[in-house]
Amino acid sequence: MKPLDPRLLKRARGARVFLLASVLIGVLSGVLIIVQAVLLAHGIAGVVLRGSGVTAVAWGLAAVVAGRALLVWAQEVVAQRAAAAVKSTLRRQVLEHSLKLGPVWLSGERSSALTTLLTKGLDDLDPYFARYLPQLILAATVPAGVIGWMATGDLIAAGTVLITLPLIPIFMALIGWVTQARSRQRQHALAVLAHHFADVVSGLTTLKLFGRAKSQESAVRRVTDQHRAASMGSLRLAFLSSFALELLASLSVALVAVGVGLRLVDGKLGLETALMVLILAPEAYLPLRQVGMQFHASADGVAASEEVFRVLETPLPVRGERTDVPDLRVNPLYLYDVTVTYPGRDVPALEGFDLELRPGEVVALTGPSGAGKSTALAVLLGFVAPERGVVVAAGSAADEFDPAEWRRQFAWVPQRPGLRLGTVADNVRLGRPDASDDEVRLALLAAGAADLPLDKAVGEQGQQLSGGQQRRVALARALLTDAPVLLLDEPTAGLDPETEARVITALRSTGRTVLMVAHRPTLIAAADRTITVEPAAPRELVNA
The missing domain is CATH 3.40.50.300 (P-loop containing nucleotide triphosphate hydrolases)
Incomplete structure (x- = not known):
């Protein structure tokens, strides 16, 4: 499962605009995170070592917090609008492509599965754009800036973060392989449920006439249980993977903190620098932890988009361009x-x-x-x-x-x-x-x-x-x-x-x-x- 499917950028202009806006917001968020850490470290060190006041620092922190809140709001607005635009574009493209493929292609189970895909399936793209992609952009921009700034004060701590940080995406990739299969199973179970339910409803009159309506209850219940089991399996995997990522990130931050504490006791590191490093270290891991958490919320949307692209990439029949069609009133x-x-x-x-x-x-x-x-x-x-x-x-x-x-x-x-x-x-x-x-x-x-x-x-x-x-x-x-x-x-x-x-x-x-x-x-x-x-x-x- 790719973090960002390039086919989304190719087919949905809204995704490209959203990506550019998210990169800008991510860069600004990284800058504000560093400024916040520097202000906090400077204020605390000033009070402890020099007994200086914190009024100026407090105003600065208030401005940074307000700026970060504004960026979070802007990210949410951009993400929701992008999701709406992308879903609308994909639905229109799928409908147009389906019409070109013709009624024979749509026959059988495809019509009900396609209806489910274009409604509930594509609605699952909301978490992908509103939560997962923003965190993915932050994960690509914030850690680099944080590590770079940490290196100016404590090269050893920056190196520790740089070495332990890649472990999180490695574990995410391993979990992603399993999650992809589970999401496809859940999407398939939902399509089967939709088709079966539509089939039962369309034939309800016949079932009632032959006294077979009651017997369909067990069949509907069986298909529903299959969908429930697939959904619960996805949730179980999400909880386990989130726990593993949280544990890994916490141990990494603890490793950085131990090293900083030892160098501070030995006098190799100043208090202000040590505080700055300790404040910034969790911020380096946080975007990747959030990506891992939101990955599962977006997995259903990614699986649905893969189904959409499978439809869009179905070859069309050969289409000619001549408009001088012979009149079949006189031509055999x-x-x-x-x-x-x-x-x-x-x-x-x-x-x-x-x-x-x-x-x-x-x-x-x-x-x-x-x-x-x-x-x-x-x-x-x-x-x-x-x-x-x-x-x-x-x-x-x-x-x-x-x-x-x-x-x-x-x-x-x-x-x-x-x-x-x-x-x-x-x-x-x-x-x-x-x-x-x-x-x-x-x-x-x-x-x-x-x-x-x-x-x-x-x-x-x-x-x-x-x-x-x-x-x-x-x-x-x-x-x-x-x-x-x-x-x-x-x-x-x-x-x-x-x-x-x-x-x-x-x-x-x-x-x-x-x-x-x-x-x-x-x-x-x-x-x-x-x-x-x-x-x-x-x-x-x-x-x-």
Whole structure:
């Protein structure tokens, strides 16, 4: 675990400004610490040896204490603002990068884990910026100044501090290796808890219907206990490491004090110099001790930032720049020898797939579940980059074009349509915000959803609508767009025969190119052509 990840400086401008301000504050703090020690030693020695007054010294100390308090306040303000700026920047970058990676990358457990990372995970950066980094800056500036000033009065004491001081960061590094693993375990446990809880809540209705809601209590409790155990393990390690660092620093200061006392008794050292050295010695170790203490408070934030950078460093699909996308109303679309294998899987999701899609025709993709039909649609949309093969239109590969311009040629209805908070009309207009109410009604009629009022409220993830209604709203949204190609993944699933017939009539009457994943015989019979997608064979069998 690096004390300061250079990727933070690269990706977050707020971190760079904060670092410069912290260096300045650290230098000023070191100067004030030395001035305070000199004033205290001079005042005490003056009273003991000369019986002089302490008024001037007291005013000087008051000014130094006020200055140190002001610097502490400035450091806190700068740190909080930097943390807010960095979190905002990283959240925006992760969201933008995730959108570019596409819905296939976000599928599965990633969506809930990403939600946890962008909320609770990045909030853990507050201790990192507010406590750990300021102490790290002080640890890099204050000890050097203190040792240098001590050397002007007592070279032996300065040498003792210089020799014993590196022991603290060495122990911190050893502890850090263990802490890093524990923090990652805790972050993983939190992601598992978030995903499991979200999964249970989303399926609560089904669990209640089948009388399985109670059985999930033990599962939630087990996952929660795993997170609790990981958190307590991190705390236990923090307490033990803090004790070790405190003990090491205390023994080092005691070693300096013993040497100073012996030289003072022998007359080799004056009282004022001895007092100054004794006051400064703990100040040399204090920043490193504080770094060790705050290191564990910031470990979760560092682990979260590593997850953020893992997302940001995920390679994007090849992005072209051409904007002269061919009009698919008049140009056929081809897939040549397309093969896709998802990360972590040995069997290709789609292998050696060829397709010709002529303008205006309706084509049905059939085949067993898992054969790669939905993957073929994802390849056409540019959500998945094939490891072999190419998508071609008008003699040009699809990856030569700007992805946003390329996707304007398609309207897509996935198996689980995404509906946003608003009304039915808001969701249908998503593809054409300028559409009139009459156009929205016609689209709903064509999709078999004429019974849905335009102002009917729609909740998050389509709440307030049944599964069939959600699919019909999504289909109406696709029909309302001007896209020349409709990509439909089981568009009539959950619809009754009468509504299905109406939807099929609407699809054929659009005059647009339609590529649909189909299982129902009525839908397959309505297609101009049917293409069967065969599952890929395991590669070890192919190579045998």
